[in-house]
Structures are given as structure tokens and as C-alpha cells.
Amino acid sequence: MALKEADLIITDIDFVLTMDENLTEFTNADIVIKDGKIIDIGQNKKNEYFGKTIIGKGKIAIPGLINTHTHAAMTLLRGYGSDNPLKVWLEEYIWPAEGQFVSYEFVKDGTEIAVYEMLRTGTTTFVDMYFYENAVADVIKEVGIRGVLSTGILDFPTPGAKTPDEGIAKTIDFIKEYKNHPYVIPAIGPHAPYTCSPETLKKAYKVAEDYDVVYHIHVAETEFEVNTIKEKYGKTPVHHLNDIGVLSERTLAAHMVYPTEDEIDILANKGVKIAHCPESNLKLASGVAPVPTMIEKGVNVAIGTDGTASNDDLDVIGEISTAAKLHKGVNKNPTVVNAKEALLMATRWGAKAILMEDQLGSIEVGKLADIVLIDIKDPHINPIYDPYTQIVYSSNGLDVDTVIVNGEVKVLNKEVLPFDKEYLLEKANYWKEKIKSIKK
Ligand SMILES: [Zn+2]
Known part of the structure; x- marks a missing residue:
């Protein structure tokens, strides 16, 4: 033969x-x-x-493992200001550092460190939301890892855009540049319902529909967010997003710590995908997402590490291990989130979350x-x-x-293989020295 x-x-x-x-x-x-x-x-x-x-x-x-929610460049802020109340951590550490230093170089260097760690720990596809996603794309093209990339769109000025409309216009350009690229998969990233007006959320959703990309957003992460949305719109976040028409199978909602029972039904009916980030939710004391109920009701729950400033690693196997144990403890039920479900969250359910189930997420003839x-x-x-x-x-x-x-x-x-480890350590140290020098 x-x-x-x-x-x-x-x-x-x-x-x-x-x-x-x-x-x-x-x-x-x-x-x-x-x-x-x-x-x-x-x-x-x-x-x-x-x-x-x-x-x-x-x-x-x-x-190959799929990390469905991260902010890769935040490796440069790994461990910075840990163990503080959320408000102090954000206002005295993270935002001043980002405000002063986020640039093409910052994002490129931080992403290189992240991609090293992701490959080292078995991630082959990651979903990112940050600024200067062109820098993330440049790293991806050099290295050969898959990334679903969305620039954070907010109603206030960001490092890349003065207005949300400018952010959306730049995202359209990015989508046109990378549509059908084998490694860089463009998406749109309205940050969250409390940082984006209904108009911004709807405009971004139209782009997701028109260009057939993932709509990547943070939803119901903290009690603060739920209360803010209730005060502003008289309803909880998932109801709010549903009523303005931005929930569908292309919606990838990160965190989803606080959906109500009837909101979980909406998520299931609309086919919304969840990026569950248990370690970030624990470290920032946000709470625990009702994952067993969501899985039971047929919601597609994938796994995410969130950025390393709130985790503080990008190890997806560690993340599913945390998820598998956390929900058993909280529900006093050792049968929920079993090992097979945990691994599905990081593989096939992750591929489904990024609308790539026909190409990724399982070892089958014909798949990538x-x-x-x-x-x-x-x-x-x-x-x-x-x-x-x-x-x-x-x-x-x-x-x-x-x-x-x-x-x-x-x-x-x-x-x-694609990286020189010593060079990455030098880069990490270079940024540490700069960030440490911020006056508080
Ligand atoms: Zn996040």
C-alpha cells in the first residue's frame, strides 16, 4: 500500500x-x-x-484551549495594587498607570508576555478587549496564535478614540483589514452597559450584524453595575440589553455574575454565550456566577481568565479547575460542573462562544x-x-x-519556540520600573 x-x-x-x-x-x-x-x-x-x-x-x-475573555496587555500590571478595595485598586493603581502608559509599545510588549504564557499553558485562541488592538494583531501575526480582537468602546475618551463613534469607525476599519485572516479574527467590543449608552450599544450591535462578528461585552459583573443600571433604566442589565435588542447568539457576555432567574431564561432563549471568569470574580470580590443553573438551562458557558491584573495568570487549565471546585462548594453539590463539563468550557463550548464551532473546539477530521x-x-x-x-x-x-x-x-x-524568554523578562522589568515611578 x-x-x-x-x-x-x-x-x-x-x-x-x-x-x-x-x-x-x-x-x-x-x-x-x-x-x-x-x-x-x-x-x-x-x-x-x-x-x-x-x-x-x-x-x-x-x-487547543480557548480563553474567551482577557485583556492580554495587562500582564504589565500583573500584581500591581493587589488586595485593595476595588475602587482604590482602580482609581489609585490601574487607571493612573493605564492613563499614563497605554500606547502601541505598552500593548505590544504586554501582549508578547501574555502570548508566551498562553502558548506555554495550552491556549491556542484568546478573545481580547483592550486598546491598540493593532499591536495585538501585530504580535499574533508574528507568533501564529489565534486571537478574537475587539477594541474597548466607551462613552468617554479612550487611548484610541475621543468618542464612541470614533471607536466604532476604527473598529469597522479593523474588521475590514482582518476579515478572513487565519489568525486575527476581528470582533466589536462595547465595554459594558454602565460605560456605554443604549445608542452606543445599538450602533455597535449593528456593526456586529453587518460584518458578522462577535459582540464582546462585560455584563452583570458586580452589584455596583446592577444597581447603577437599575437606577438609570429601571431594570437589571440583561433585561436592559434585551430590551434594546443587542442579545443574540453573537453576543459574548463576560462575567454574568448577577443574572436573575428570568434573565437566565432570556440568555438561553437568545443563545447568548457566557465567558465565565471565576478567578477574577473571586479576586475582585465581585461574587460567584450561577454557572450550574446556566448550564442546566442550556446557556453556553465558556471560560475566561480576564486580564492578569485581576487573576493573576492566563492558565486556562487552572481556571477550569477553579470553576469545577468553586461551584461544588457554593452549591454544596459535588456533582455540578464535572470534569468533562469543565474541559468543554475550555474547548468546544469556547469555540461555540466565538462562532467557530465548525472549525475549532474538538479533535475531529476536517477541523483546524x-x-x-x-x-x-x-x-x-x-x-x-x-x-x-x-x-x-x-x-x-x-x-x-x-x-x-x-x-x-x-x-x-x-x-x-517563537519567544526569547530572557527578552520578555527584560521587557517586564522595563515597564515595572516605569509604572513604579508613578506619583500617588
Ligand atoms: Zn474583563
Whole structure:
């Protein structure tokens, strides 16, 4: 039998957790990749193809992880002003630092540090909202990781736009520049219902519809927000957004800590996607989102780390581990958010949240080859009774050994190939010295 040509063959993988509709699993299997896509999966497939190989022995394969809410460049503010009340943290630390330093260089350097960490811990796609997203796009193009990028649009002046209309116009230009790019996926990012007027929210939604992009927004994150919206509009945030017509399957709502029971029904009926950010909600003392109820009612809940200033890392495996345990404790029910659901939040449900379920989120023939191999040759992950359980409860992002994006190897033997680590450490230190010098 003539051998067929492949670009990359991952051989003898102990467990392949495909995360497809049936949660199909393979053992001692091979994954075959060609032209950036998965073309074959199964035992002894390596005997049918020729091409470059990677050893999968001693590893679990999972789909590339999807972080559905972050502010990548905020790595430069990691740990800055921690443990203060929210108002003090924002007004005395974060906003002054951002006001003085956010620029193309700040965002590019901060994003490089973030992308290093994301690849190192198995993230192959991230959803970003910040300023100077052209800098984020430039990093993505150099490195080869996927990013769904939205510039924060607010009713007050931002580093990139004096008015919300200017922010929207710039987003349209960005969408036109990057529509159909393999790595840079444009989106629109009205910041939140308490920072954007109904007019701004509606104008941004029209752009999302016209250009078929994700509508990325923070919703119902804190009690402060709920009270502000109630005072202003006489209703809670989800009702408010529903009444102005900006909720649909393209709406990606970050946080959603405080939806009411009937609002959860609205989210389910409208197909709104949730980016659940448990560690940020805990660290900022925002509260705990009703995730088990949302999942039970059919809401698509994905996972997000939020920015590193409020987390303080970008480790998606750590985040789903927190989610899985947090909701058990709060609900006094050890069966909610089980290990499979936790991993779905970071894979297929994440792909659904960014409207890319047909291309990403599971290891299936025909899908894009975004694959992560987790090293299981370490006592802290053994013995392995159940691979889902071991990933969610025993491992962390640093157990990721190999990361493949679009069929290209980006991390091998725990080394992030596109980056010089020393250079990133120098950059982090350079910005620390500047930010530390802010007079309070
Ligand atoms: Zn956020």
C-alpha cells in the first residue's frame, strides 16, 4: 500500500480526548495533520502516512484551549495594587498607570508576555478587549496564535478614540483589514452597559450584524453595575440589553455574575454565550456566577481568565479547575460542573462562544489542527483512573508539553519556540520600573 503524504503525525498518544459531540476517546492513537487541518485519527494511522512526526507516548491530546475573555496587555500590571478595595485598586493603581502608559509599545510588549504564557499553558485562541488592538494583531501575526480582537468602546475618551463613534469607525476599519485572516479574527467590543449608552450599544450591535462578528461585552459583573443600571433604566442589565435588542447568539457576555432567574431564561432563549471568569470574580470580590443553573438551562458557558491584573495568570487549565471546585462548594453539590463539563468550557463550548464551532473546539477530521499535548509522565498526575479528572483536578498549564496551532508546532518539550524568554523578562522589568515611578 502506498503511503499518503502528511505534514505532521503525532504518534502513539496515550489518550485522545476529542471533546466532540459524543466525547469520543481514543487510546494509543495517532493524529494526522495536513495543510493545517486534522485529516485522520485512530490507532496505527502512522503506518498509512509519511511526514514529520512528534511522539505522543506519555501524553494526553486535547483540543487547543480557548480563553474567551482577557485583556492580554495587562500582564504589565500583573500584581500591581493587589488586595485593595476595588475602587482604590482602580482609581489609585490601574487607571493612573493605564492613563499614563497605554500606547502601541505598552500593548505590544504586554501582549508578547501574555502570548508566551498562553502558548506555554495550552491556549491556542484568546478573545481580547483592550486598546491598540493593532499591536495585538501585530504580535499574533508574528507568533501564529489565534486571537478574537475587539477594541474597548466607551462613552468617554479612550487611548484610541475621543468618542464612541470614533471607536466604532476604527473598529469597522479593523474588521475590514482582518476579515478572513487565519489568525486575527476581528470582533466589536462595547465595554459594558454602565460605560456605554443604549445608542452606543445599538450602533455597535449593528456593526456586529453587518460584518458578522462577535459582540464582546462585560455584563452583570458586580452589584455596583446592577444597581447603577437599575437606577438609570429601571431594570437589571440583561433585561436592559434585551430590551434594546443587542442579545443574540453573537453576543459574548463576560462575567454574568448577577443574572436573575428570568434573565437566565432570556440568555438561553437568545443563545447568548457566557465567558465565565471565576478567578477574577473571586479576586475582585465581585461574587460567584450561577454557572450550574446556566448550564442546566442550556446557556453556553465558556471560560475566561480576564486580564492578569485581576487573576493573576492566563492558565486556562487552572481556571477550569477553579470553576469545577468553586461551584461544588457554593452549591454544596459535588456533582455540578464535572470534569468533562469543565474541559468543554475550555474547548468546544469556547469555540461555540466565538462562532467557530465548525472549525475549532474538538479533535475531529476536517477541523483546524489546534492541538495540545499534556505530559503525564510525572507522578503528580498519576495514577490515571480518568484522564478528564486528572487534567482538571491534578494538572495545571505548566504540564502542557506540546502546542500545535493551525498545524504548526509552537511549543515543544515545554519550550515556547517563537519567544526569547530572557527578552520578555527584560521587557517586564522595563515597564515595572516605569509604572513604579508613578506619583500617588
Ligand atoms: Zn474583563
